Amino acid sequence: xxxxxxxxxxxxxxxxxxxxxxxxxxxxxxxxxxxxxxxxxxxxxxxxxxxxxxxxxxxxxxxxxxxxxxxxxxxxxxxxxxxxxxxxxxxxxxxxxxxxxxxxxxxxxxxxxxxxxxxxxxxxxxxxxxxxxxxxxxxxxxxxxxxxxxxxxxxxxxxxxxxxxxxxxxxxxxxxxxxxxxxxxxxxxxxxxxxxxxxxxxxxxxxxxxxxxxxxxxxxxxxxxxxxxxxxxxxxxxxxxxxxxxxxxxxxxxxxxxxxxxxxxxxxxxxxxxxxxxxxxxxxxxxxxxxxxxxxxxxxxxxxxx
Amino acid sequence: xxxxxxxxxxxxxxxxxxxxxxxxxxxxxxxxxxxxxxxxxxxxxxxxxxxxxxxxxxxxxxxxxxxxxxxxxxxxxxxxxxxxxxxxxxxxxxxxxxxxxxxxxxxxxxxxxxxxxxxxxxxxxxxxxxxxxxxxxxxxxxxxxxxxxxxxxxxxxxxxxxxxxxxxxxxxxxxxxxxxxxxxxxxxxxxxxxxxxxxxxxxxxxxxxxxxxxxxxxxxxxxxxxxxxxxxxxxxxxxxxxxxxxxxxxxxxxxxxxxxxxxxxxxxxxxxxxxxxxxx
Amino acid sequence: xxxxxxxxxxxxxxxxxxxxxxxxxxxxxxxxxxxxxxxxxxxxxxxxxxxxxxxxxxxxxxxxxxxxxxxxxxxxxxxxxxxxxxxxxxxxxxxxxxxxxxxxxxxxxxxxxxxxxxxxxxxxxxxxxxxxxxxxxxxxxxxxxxxxxxxxxxxxxxxxxxxxxxxxxxxxxxxxxxxxxxxxxxxxxxxxxxxxxxxxxxxxxxxxxxxxxxxxxxxxxxxxxxxxxxxxxxxxxxxxxxxxxxxxxxxxxxxxxxxxxxxxxxxxxxxxxxxxxxxxxxxxxxxxxxxxxxxxxxxxxxxxxxxxxxxxxxxxxxxxxxxxxxxxxxxxxxxxxxxxxxxxxxxxx
Numbered sequence: 014x015x016x017x018x019x020x021x022x023x024x025x026x027x028x029x030x031x032x033x034x035x036x037x038x039x040x041x042x043x044x045x046x047x048x049x050x051x052x053x054x055x056x057x058x059x060x061x062x063x064x065x066x067x068x069x070x071x072x073x074x075x076x077x078x079x080x081x082x083x084x085x086x087x088x089x090x091x092x093x094x095x096x097x098x099x100x101x102x103x104x105x106x107x108x109x110x111x112x113x114x115x116x117x118x119x120x121x122x123x124x125x126x127x128x129x130x131x132x133x134x135x136x137x138x139x140x141x142x143x144x145x146x147x148x149x150x151x152x153x154x155x156x157x158x159x160x161x162x163x164x165x166x167x168x169x170x171x172x173x174x175x176x177x178x179x180x181x182x183x184x185x186x187x188x189x190x191x192x193x194x195x196x197x198x199x200x201x202x203x204x205x206x207x208x209x210x211x212x213x214x215x216x217x218x219x220x221x222x223x224x225x226x227x228x229x230x231x232x233x234x235x236x237x238x239x240x241x242x243x244x245x246x247x248x249x250x251x252x253x254x255x256x257x258x259x260x261x262x263x264x265x266x267x268x269x270x271x272x273x274x275x276x277x278x279x280x281x282x283x284x285x286x287x288x289x290x291x292x293x294x295x296x297x298x299x300x301x302x303x304x305x306x307x308x309x310x311x312x313x314x315x316x317x318x319x
Numbered sequence: 320x321x322x323x324x325x326x327x328x329x330x331x332x333x334x335x336x337x338x339x340x341x342x343x344x345x346x347x348x349x350x351x352x353x354x355x356x357x358x359x360x361x362x363x364x365x366x367x368x369x370x371x372x373x374x375x376x377x378x379x380x381x382x383x384x385x386x387x388x389x390x391x392x393x394x395x396x397x398x399x400x401x402x403x404x405x406x407x408x409x410x411x412x413x414x415x416x417x418x419x420x421x422x423x424x425x426x427x428x429x430x431x432x433x434x435x436x437x438x439x440x441x442x443x444x445x446x447x448x449x450x451x452x453x454x455x456x457x458x459x460x461x462x463x464x465x466x467x468x469x470x471x472x473x474x475x476x477x478x479x480x481x482x483x484x485x486x487x488x489x490x491x492x493x494x495x496x497x498x499x500x501x502x503x504x505x506x507x508x509x510x511x512x513x514x515x516x517x518x519x520x521x522x523x524x525x526x527x528x529x530x531x532x533x534x535x536x537x538x539x540x541x542x543x544x545x546x547x548x549x550x551x552x553x554x555x556x557x558x559x560x561x562x563x564x565x566x567x568x569x570x571x572x573x574x575x576x577x578x579x580x581x582x583x584x585x586x587x588x589x590x591x592x593x594x595x596x597x598x599x
Numbered sequence: 600x601x602x603x604x605x606x607x608x609x610x611x612x613x614x615x616x617x618x619x620x621x622x623x624x625x626x627x628x629x630x631x632x633x634x635x636x637x638x639x640x641x642x643x644x645x646x647x648x649x650x651x652x653x654x655x656x657x658x659x660x661x662x663x664x665x666x667x668x669x670x671x672x673x674x675x676x677x678x679x680x681x682x683x684x685x686x687x688x689x690x691x692x693x694x695x696x697x698x699x700x701x702x703x704x705x706x707x708x709x710x711x712x713x714x715x716x717x718x719x720x721x722x723x724x725x726x727x728x729x730x731x732x733x734x735x736x737x738x739x740x741x742x743x744x745x746x747x748x749x750x751x752x753x754x755x756x757x758x759x760x761x762x763x764x765x766x767x768x769x770x771x772x773x774x775x776x777x778x779x780x781x782x783x784x785x786x787x788x789x790x791x792x793x794x795x796x797x798x799x800x801x802x803x804x805x806x807x808x809x810x811x812x813x814x815x816x817x818x819x820x821x822x823x824x825x826x827x828x829x830x831x832x833x834x835x836x837x838x839x840x841x842x843x844x845x846x847x848x849x850x851x852x853x854x855x856x857x858x859x860x861x862x863x864x865x866x867x868x869x870x871x872x873x874x875x876x877x878x879x880x881x882x883x884x885x886x887x888x889x890x891x892x893x894x895x896x897x898x899x900x901x902x903x904x905x906x907x908x909x910x911x912x913x914x915x916x917x918x919x920x921x922x923x924x925x926x927x928x929x930x931x932x933x934x935x936x937x938x939x940x941x942x943x944x945x946x947x948x
Contacts, residue, residue, distance in 0.1 A: 082702065085604065085702055085703060086609075086703060088604075088605070089604065089605060089607075089608065089609055089612070089703055089777075090609060092770050092776060118698070121697075121698050121699065125603060129603070129605075133779070135780075136775075136779035136780065141779060141780065141784065142774065142775070142779060172772065172774050175774060176774045176775050176779045177779065179774075179776070180605070180775075180777070180778070180779055183605035183777070184603055184604070184605040184606065186605070187603065187604030187605040187701070187702075187703070188603065188604065188605075188698065191604065191694065191695075191698040191701075191702050192698035194695070194698070195695060195696055195697055195698035196698070199460075200420060200460070200696055201420035201421045201424075201458075201460055203695060203696065204420055205420075213627075215627060215631075215638075215639065216623075216627070216684075216688070218639050218643075219639055219642045219643045219646065219684065219688050220643075220646070220688050220691055220692055221419070221420045221643075222418055222419075222639060222640060222643030222644075223642075223643040223644070223646040223647045223650070223688055223689065223692055224420070224647075224692055224696065225417075225418060225419070225420060225460070225461065225462060225643075226414075226418075226643060226644055226647045227647045227650060227651070227692075228462040229414055229462065230644075230647045230648065230650075230651050231651060231654075234651050234654070234655070251658050251659065251660050254657075254658045255657060255658065255803050255807060256807055256811075258655055258656075258657050258658075258804070258807075259803070259804060259806075259807030259808045259810070259811050260807075260811045261655070262652055262655060262672075262804065262808045262811075263807075263808045263811035263812045263815065264811075265648060265651060266648055266676065266808065266812065266819070267812070267815070267816055267819065269644040269645070269647065269648045270641075270644070270819060272412075272414070272415055272640075272644055273637070273640040273641045273643070273644040273645075274637070274640075275410060275412055275415030275416075276415050276416075276418045276640035276643075276644075277636060277637040277639075277640045277641070278368070278373050278408075278410070278415075279408070279410055279415055279416045279418065280418065280428075280636070280639070280640065281373060281403075281636055282371055282373060282403065282406075282407075282408040283403060283407075283428055283429035283432060283476065283477075283480070284400055284403035284404065284429055284432030284433055284480075285428075285432055285636065286394055286399070286432070286636070287631075287635060287636055288432075289639075290431035290432060290434070291424075291431065292423075292424065292427055292431070292437065292440070292441075293437055418640065
């Protein structure tokens with residue numbers, strides 16, 4: 014080792030003092046990988062044995078996928094509000110009493126419908142859905158503004174209200190059902206179930222392997238992100254931050270390629286020659302049959318309601 | 320004894336790079352415990368990949384179980400599957416080796432490729448998990464496991480095929496001392512009771528006496544610098560210095576600073592005038 | 600960009616599944632043939648990479664942030680067919696494991712983000728990058744433009760899917776069953792958002808990541824996994840030209856099928872009057888603007904030709920299609936020229 018330069022001493026603070034402004038790291042950099050914590054928690058959750066996930070967790074993935082997807086399709090077919098509301102209620106009941114980790118689904122089950130509701134509000138106005146005005150918001154006076162015709166008034170219409178309510182309810186029903194399926198089924202069971210339902214095993218294997226390495230990549234991403242954060246002092250400007258983010262992604266891609274190459278070697282080393290062989294599926298139990306039957310009956314009932 | 324591997328003048332280079340192995344000639348007999356020793360980048364890992372039929376010699380001849388290893392030979396039955404069953408490769412990065420959604424499927428992967436009967440596969444999977452004491456992990460996904468557990472599962476995924484030879488790439492790297500000890504004990508057991516051939520690539524001299532009777536030393540010129548019994552290799556300080564496996568190292572003992580060639584075997588004792596003896 | 604469940608009616612999401620089925624089959628064959636034993640891990644890691652890319656917040660001038668989809672980036676790195684598989688898998692895992700995105704809308708989302716986006720983006724990239732070396736500036740500028748074009752094409756397609764819902768699906772009382780906003784609202788809303796914000800993010804991410812890799816590890820860009828053009832195979836522009844020519848020749852089908860079936864116009868070909876009827880809510884001024892803008896060929900055929908027989912109309916269709924293609928090709932050509940000039944300037948100075 015050469016001799017230490019004279020400034021490399023704990024007492025030296027000369028350069029640090031040049032930073033006058035308080036550290037200001039932009040929100041974007043700090044937030045960085047906002048979603049990571051939630052995803053990591055969800056993945057860890059999968060370590061729990063199936064039996065510790067409530068009765069819904071014990072239902073075979075094939076039965077859950079079949080049953081819940083059937084209801085999901087039905088919710089895209091019905092035209093009245095009652096079956097949609099019923100469906101939202103049923104999904105919440107499953108989430109609350111099925112033994113699901115409710116914290117994991119509550120956000121999605123509330124946030125997405127809320128977003129759709131916000132999006133649906135303008136659809137209730139007469140400018141989008143014509144109808145009898147129920148509540149007049151303001152008088153616009155009509156006439157033309159540039160090329161656009163300005164309506165007489167801005168009002169919530171009866172038809173508009175119905176359209177908006179149906180749109181928001183339908184979205185809520187769909188999202189709740191999908192969330193219940195996601196939260197009550199461990200990835201490994203889901204993939205097995207999909208294979209059992211006839212999804213090509215190459216596709217399932219890619220999806221399973223993706224989920225397997227998601228955790229590894231997310232940790233890498235976090236590591237890269239933290240390394241970046243620990244070195245950022247003052248405001249660095251948007252362009253610099255963009256270059257950083259891109260360098261992080263590029264680095265992540267390099268790592269994912271390395272992992273992919275090693276995995277390919279590990280697979281070949283254990284005899285993989287391009288054909289995918291998997292273990293057979295378990296038997297259907299009475300619980301699974303009952304669940305599917307229940308879903309079919311419920312779906313048929315919804316359809317009968319309109 | 321039968322030859323498991325037979326290398327004759329084998330060279331290998333990654334496309335567009337300097338050769339990472341030059342003119343390697345050696346053989347490995349059944350039941351032997353061989354270590355491949357070398358500094359980082361000396362070609363240890365390349366050598367293991369060549370032995371496992373993942374890379375193929377650009378010049379020279381690699382034979383395994385009497386058969387020449389070519390891209391075609393390792394894929395075509397009957398030799399291909401048989402070779403894959405006989406040779407197990409424990410990768411340095413356990414994460415790369417554990418690519419299935421659960422431990423059970425991980426262990427079943429190899430046997431499924433061999434086309435074994437499902438009942439037989441499940442029986443062997445159960446037995447292997449029991450042998451390594453990891454039955455409780457059967458239903459778990461590999462990513463929440465500790466690094467020691469991952470290593471065990473990776474090893475189990477090879478043992479379930481009942482291999483003849485295990486190729487181990489830095490097997491103890493990244494393991495805590497307790498897991499290291501367990502792994503070494505297990506490998507010793509497998510060799511003693513099962514007659515398994517072990518080939519271990521490492522730069523850890525401390526590991527050497529536990530896993531090998533014979534050492535192949537790779538120099539930084541990517542050639543085999545020596546091929547000799549373990550005790551003799553560990554005693555030859557000049558040789559180890561020349562291939563960069565040990566280095567002159569400065570110590571501070573109390574108020575005294577001194578230098579001596581340093582090798583990281585488990586303990587070494589030395590005395591200096593006036594000070595009491597101590598070990599590292 | 601992710602279309603949630605409940606926004607699209609069954610006619611639309613089933614049609615999207617119908618279009619995706621052959622695309623998936625073809626893509627997996629293509630990938631299997633080129634990647635052989637490596638296909639599963641490469642696709643899996645590609646999908647995981649796409650998933651993580653969607654979680655990176657990227658700042659844009661003005662204080663907001665957005666995230667990229669990454670489909671064009673994956674297409675550049677792994678090839679467009681591999682991108683079809685990788686992005687589809689990423690979307691499937693998102694929908695099924697995290698309840699995010701859509702299950703019924705999965706086909707539609709794949710059509711937009713796993714087919715339209717990677718292919719338009721990749722074609723743009725290849726055409727602009729030409730044979731430039733992996734580390735040239737032209738490469739990453741081409742990648743940025745590709746990302747921008749790809750994302751906006753996907754957004755336009757999504758907006759179109761939203762926009763046709765009120766016309767396609769309404770109850771007996773004429774009330775929209777699914778997404779209530781017609782084309783006149785959905786298209787501008789999506790277009791503005793994506794042209795100004797998300798398109799920029801996508802361009803920045805695609806361009807800068809390609810720039811980073813071209814500096815640090817050009818082999819990942821050069822070798823990639825895209826199969827090298829087979830000796831004797833058609834060069835890319837010829838393939839593209841053939842595809843476009845086929846599309847131009849097929850356009851009359853869009854005219855004939857509805858005429859034969861007595862249905863309305865083909866999707867996406869509505870003039871002002873049909874739009875008004877479909878969306879129902881079109882401001883009256885649209886007619887005026889249409890008159891102001893007055894495209895040289897309103898309704899794809901000159902005035903007077905509208906009453907002509909179907910074969911004549913078909914001829915006009917082909918002609919206007921060809922003219923449109925020429926215009927786009929001209930723009931791309933000019934961009935290429937401009938870029939290669941800049942490059943030679945760079946080398947000269």
